[in-house]
Amino acid sequence: MSTFSTAGRVVLGAGVSEQVADLVAGLGRRVLVVAGRSADVAGLPAVAVHRHRGEPDVDAVRAAVAIARDVRPDVVVGWGGGSVLDLAKCVAVLAPGGTDVLDHLEVVGRGLPLPDAALPVVAVPSTAGTGAEVTANAPVRVPDRGVKASLRGRAMLPAVAVVDPLLTLGCPPDLTAASGADALTQCLEAYTTPQATPLTDPLARDGLVRAGRSLRRVVEHGDDVGARTDLSVAALQSGMALANARLGAVHGLAAALGGRLGAPHGQVCAAVLAATTAANVAALRRTDPHGPGLARYDDAAVALTGLPGARADDAVAWLADLVAALAVPGLGTLGLARDDVPDVVADALAASSTRGNPVTLTPAELTDVVAASW
Numbered sequence: 001m002s003t004f005s006t007a008g009r010v011v012l013g014a015g016v017s018e019q020v021a022d023l024v025a026g027l028g029r030r031v032l033v034v035a036g037r038s039a040d041v042a043g044l045p046a047v048a049v050h051r052h053r054g055e056p057d058v059d060a061v062r063a064a065v066a067i068a069r070d071v072r073p074d075v076v077v078g079w080g081g082g083s084v085l086d087l088a089k090c091v092a093v094l095a096p097g098g099t100d101v102l103d104h105l106e107v108v109g110r111g112l113p114l115p116d117a118a119l120p121v122v123a124v125p126s127t128a129g130t131g132a133e134v135t136a137n138a139p140v141r142v143p144d145r146g147v148k149a150s151l152r153g154r155a156m157l158p159a160v161a162v163v164d165p166l167l168t169l170g171c172p173p174d175l176t177a178a179s180g181a182d183a184l185t186q187c188l189e190a191y192t193t194p195q196a197t198p199l200t201d202p203l204a205r206d207g208l209v210r211a212g213r214s215l216r217r218v219v220e221h222g223d224d225v226g227a228r229t230d231l232s233v234a235a236l237q238s239g240m241a242l243a244n245a246r247l248g249a250v251h252g253l254a255a256a257l258g259g260r261l262g263a264p265h266g267q268v269c270a271a272v273l274a275a276t277t278a279a280n281v282a283a284l285r286r287t288d289p290h291g292p293g294l295a296r297y298d299d300a301a302v303a304l305t306g307l308p309g310a311r312a313d314d315a316v317a318w319l320a321d322l323v324a325a326l327a328v329p330g331l332g333t334l335g336l337a338r339d340d341v342p343d344v345v346a347d348a349l350a351a352s353s354t355r356g357n358p359v360t361l362t363p364a365e366l367t368d369v370v371a372a373s374w
């Protein structure tokens with residue numbers, strides 16, 4: 001059986017962010033806006049505007065929830081990068097009840113189910129990467145545990161996703177590269193996981209085609225609206241796919257590393273992307289050489305490279321070239337300490353995303369991935 005859940009409505013296209021005020025008006029009168037530092041939300045009628053910067057941690061969620069419990073909104077707008085959208089989703093699901101973020105956090109919290117209902121969220125991404133506008137989870141940093149873990153539940157799906165590629169025109173090259181690498185990784189992991197479905201496959205595969213042809217282009221030519229559109233669509237598709245399939249070991253490692261390093265999530269994914277893919281392909285070739293897992297990487301190679309005869313090894317080489325071209329810093333440069341590697345590997349193995357990986361990687365194989373990504 002396959003199920004497919006996404007935002008209640010998706011509005012996509014150049015300029016559609018001009019419709020946000022009207023879309024919000026149809027959902028409620030008391031509007032709480034959670035916005036990034038540079039988001040232009042002056043046209044929205046709001047009872048409060050909460051500006052946020054940085055990937056949300058437990059304290060940031062508590063502070064934003066406290067504001068919402070004070071102003072009692074009936075609709076929440078999240079307008080910014082994935083971090084801001086996630087914070088808005090956390091607020092919408094936690095504010096109406098009396099519980100704390102740690103009551104519901106996966107892996108390191110109590111993991112209690114989230115409420116079935118939340119305030120409606122209008123999610124307006126200003127980066128092209130996370131797909132958080134259509135996912136049912138929000139990663140939260142837990143600094144004293146050194147990891148990121150998610151709040152997750154269907155009530156976290158936004159009521160409306162407004163995807164306007166023009167909002168990403170201001171993203172500088174390093175942010176464009178990091179967020180674009182996140183979208184590409186999400187499409188690749190959602191396409192190669194055994195939990196992929198007939199409903200997620202076309203989305204993830206088309207996202208690979210779009211990211212494959214446009215990611216380098218958009219980093220070099222940030223004013224190319226066609227390439228920006230490709231990445232916004234790929235990010236949206238990646239979110240739809242991951243929310244209904246699973247991810248894999250790249251995101252498992254990113255959860256373990258992201259809590260320890262201050263580095264952006266997309267950079268962390270990009271740093272381990274090529275080595276993790278190489279490890280997966282090698283392990284599949286050893287354990288199941290004629291199985292569907294390896295065939296999926298062959299097809300992903302065709303989608304990414306645009307070459308009909310491409311095979312899994314071509315995908316690995318293409319990804320290594322991409323990461324080099326994007327000048328993604330390695331894990332050592334991002335600040336990982338050698339002494340932390342065993343804990344990173346243990347946390348990555350326990351991360352929820354790793355359960356979606358197409359093959360079980362051993363601690364030794366993951367340690368090699370970290371070393372190769374240094």
Ligand SMILES: NC(=O)c1ccc[n+]([C@@H]2O[C@H](COP(=O)([O-])OP(=O)(O)OC[C@H]3O[C@@H](n4cnc5c(N)ncnc54)[C@H](O)[C@@H]3O)[C@@H](O)[C@H]2O)c1
Pocket residue numbers: 036037038053054055056080081082083084086126127128129130131132135136137138139167168169170171172175178179182239264265266
């Ligand atoms: N919920 C999900 O399904 C999901 C999926 C993937 C990633 N994530 C999370 O999303 C976060 C990363 O989000 P992100 O990559 O969008 O980055 P981000 O939201 O952390 O933003 C990074 C920086 O970019 C700036 N920025 C945002 N839009 C801009 C624009 N248009 N022009 C110039 N600057 C802009 C922000 O102010 C911030 O300083 C991580 O916390 C990650 O864990 C969530």
